[in-house]
Amino acid sequence: MRTVKWMKTPKGYVTISLITYLIIASIGYKTLNGIRNALIAVVAAFVIEFFYSRIINRKSSKDGVVITGLIISLVLSITTSWPYVVGTAAISILSKHLLVFKKKPIFNPAAIGLFVSVFIFHIGHSWWGAFGDLPWWLMMFLLIGGYIVTDRVNKFPQVFAFLGTFFVLLFFMGYFQVGDAADALRPPFINATIFFGLFMLTDPPTSPAKYKNQILFGVISAVSGIVVYGMFGGLTYLFFGLFMGNLYNYWNKRSVMKSAELKQQRMKNSQRALYK
Amino acid sequence: MKKTDKKWIILCSTAVAAVYSAGYLTTENQVSIEQPIHQVAKNIQTNNKAVNDGSVSNAQKNKLYKDGTFTGTGMNRRGSIDVMVTIQNDKITNVEISDFAMHYSESDIVGLPDEVLKNQGARVINVSGATYSTEAFEDAVQDALNQAFNTVG
Numbered sequence: 001m002r003t004v005k006w007m008k009t010p011k012g013y014v015t016i017s018l019i020t021y022l023i024i025a026s027i028g029y030k031t032l033n034g035i036r037n038a039l040i041a042v043v044a045a046f047v048i049e050f051f052y053s054r055i056i057n058r059k060s061s062k063d064g065v066v067i068t069g070l071i072i073s074l075v076l077s078i079t080t081s082w083p084y085v086v087g088t089a090a091i092s093i094l095s096k097h098l099l100v101f102k103k104k105p106i107f108n109p110a111a112i113g114l115f116v117s118v119f120i121f122h123i124g125h126s127w128w129g130a131f132g133d134l135p136w137w138l139m140m141f142l143l144i145g146g147y148i149v150t151d152r153v154n155k156f157p158q159v160f161a162f163l164g165t166f167f168v169l170l171f172f173m174g175y176f177q178v179g180d181a182a183d184a185l186r187p188p189f190i191n192a193t194i195f196f197g198l199f200m201l202t203d204p205p206t207s208p209a210k211y212k213n214q215i216l217f218g219v220i221s222a223v224s225g226i227v228v229y230g231m232f233g234g235l236t237y238l239f240f241g242l243f244m245g246n247l248y249n250y251w252n253k254r255s256v257m258k259s260a261e262l263k264q265q266r267m268k269n270s271q272r273a274l275y276k
Numbered sequence: 277m278k279k280t281d282k283k284w285i286i287l288c289s290t291a292v293a294a295v296y297s298a299g300y301l302t303t304e305n306q307v308s309i310e311q312p313i314h315q316v317a318k319n320i321q322t323n324n325k326a327v328n329d330g331s332v333s334n335a336q337k338n339k340l341y342k343d344g345t346f347t348g349t350g351m352n353r354r355g356s357i358d359v360m361v362t363i364q365n366d367k368i369t370n371v372e373i374s375d376f377a378m379h380y381s382e383s384d385i386v387g388l389p390d391e392v393l394k395n396q397g398a399r400v401i402n403v404s405g406a407t408y409s410t411e412a413f414e415d416a417v418q419d420a421l422n423q424a425f426n427t428v429g
Contacts, residue, residue: 080405123405124380133353156280160288164295171299174306182303183379185296188353235379 010152011063014199017145018070021129024141025074028134033078040082042069044089052097064109068092071110071200074129075192076117088117101253104205107246111200115239125235130195132188139191146198155202157211161218162197169226179230196238206246213252221245340366341424347374348420350412354379357412359389361420368396371417378409385409392417 006012026034045065053060072088092113096105099112117123131138150159167185174181183189201207201221208214225241228234345362355378362370371389376382384406391400398417403410 077405077407079407084405118381121405122381122384124384124408126408151279154279156285156288160292163292164288167292167295167299171295171302174299174303177306180306181299182306183355185300185303186307186353189379233379234381 009063010149010204011067013145013149013152014067015063015070017149018067018074018129018199020145021074021131021141022070024138025129025131025134028131028138029078029128031078034073034128037076037078037080037082037085038070038073040085041073041089042066044086045069045072045093048090048093052093056097058097064096065093068096068110068113072113074195075110075114075125075127077124077126078128080123084117084121084123087121088113088123091116091120101250102257106206106250108200108203108206108242111239111242115236115243118236125192127188127192127195130188130191132191136187139194142191142194142198146194150198150202153202153204154209155204155207155214158201158207158214158218159197161215162201162222163193163218165219165222166193166197166226169222173226173230180233184229192235192238196242200238201242201245206249208249208252213249217245217248220248339426341421342426344424345370346420346423348416348418348423350415350417350419352408352412352415354408355412357409357416359413359416359420361392361417361424363424368393373413378412380406380409385413388413397421 007016022034022038026032042065045068046062049060049065069089072092073085076085076088090113092109095107095112096109099106114125118125126132130142146159150156170181170184173179174185184193201218208217221241221244223241224244225237228240229237341363343364345360347358347360350357350359356375357373357378358375360370360372360374361368371392373382373385373389384403388400388403388410392398398414398421400410400414
């Protein structure tokens, strides 16, 4: 009964979808390397999370750790050797605990790990778990799983704002022949964008809840990502866009907290004035 | 918070799909990579005196490869690599990456030309996590060697 209940939670949906993609992609690529990397990433993330939580005496989030490990393994190449997988998982988990605001991570942990690993370990991302080199129709699985997850976390405005802005900008890039829009609109890059938009951008702790903020978050992420893509190409543009969105979310939370504190202060002052 | 109306979801999905399709069609003629082609023959042959007006020396006939510098291209869905391979007396004497247009960093495969020189062949040890660049590099070297292959002998 507990398992059934867990399966219906947002984290349950995400975990089931990611495991399904892991299995489908492993069959498609005819290799168990991806599953091996997934196990390594999840175990490493668990171990680091366990010890860190012990040290700072804090309850660990098991679901979040599994999701982070799975995303890492689905994005990294299946040929990535285990020390790099462990290193990426370690960066992700540490960022979750160190870069925080009110005990919640500021940046998407998996995105931080994957972004930093490119520069530290010089490892590429293949987005194999998004079926980048497999038949195009497999993207249907991404869309179905992503739709369910997005609906469950109530992030449709954010996803539409992101994808809409992203594709509009790529259309203009293509029309005016600026940068390499053709690549970004085709596999494996389009698979990466869909996977990223539906499973990473929608992470509840690092993205806003209100619809108006979600739309701004999506637009900021898309514009920043496309600017980086247009200037540098590469494969890290999606993550950079997400970090800009994460920073907006952080700034937003801080502003809300500050205005709440000011309001509270004003109320206290007026109460004091009344009693005088 | 109240869930997004299903009608809005359908409407927005259609709009996003329409914009994507417009972008896809607009960039149709800009697609540089025929997917999933792994290599495209391209040959810029310099300093090659092997094939000319039918007079081929016996020494040249017995060679496996023509002497000269040959350019090969390796492509996959993540970009392309051009290499220039110089051959002298059936020996690879120089390998240079002349154009790197992958979506990865060139520094990941910077040691591969030396490996080709050492191995005297296109096969190199796979760079962990840089499989696509390594494959494109190998294909490019093999393409250049195919151009150099001496069909006369």
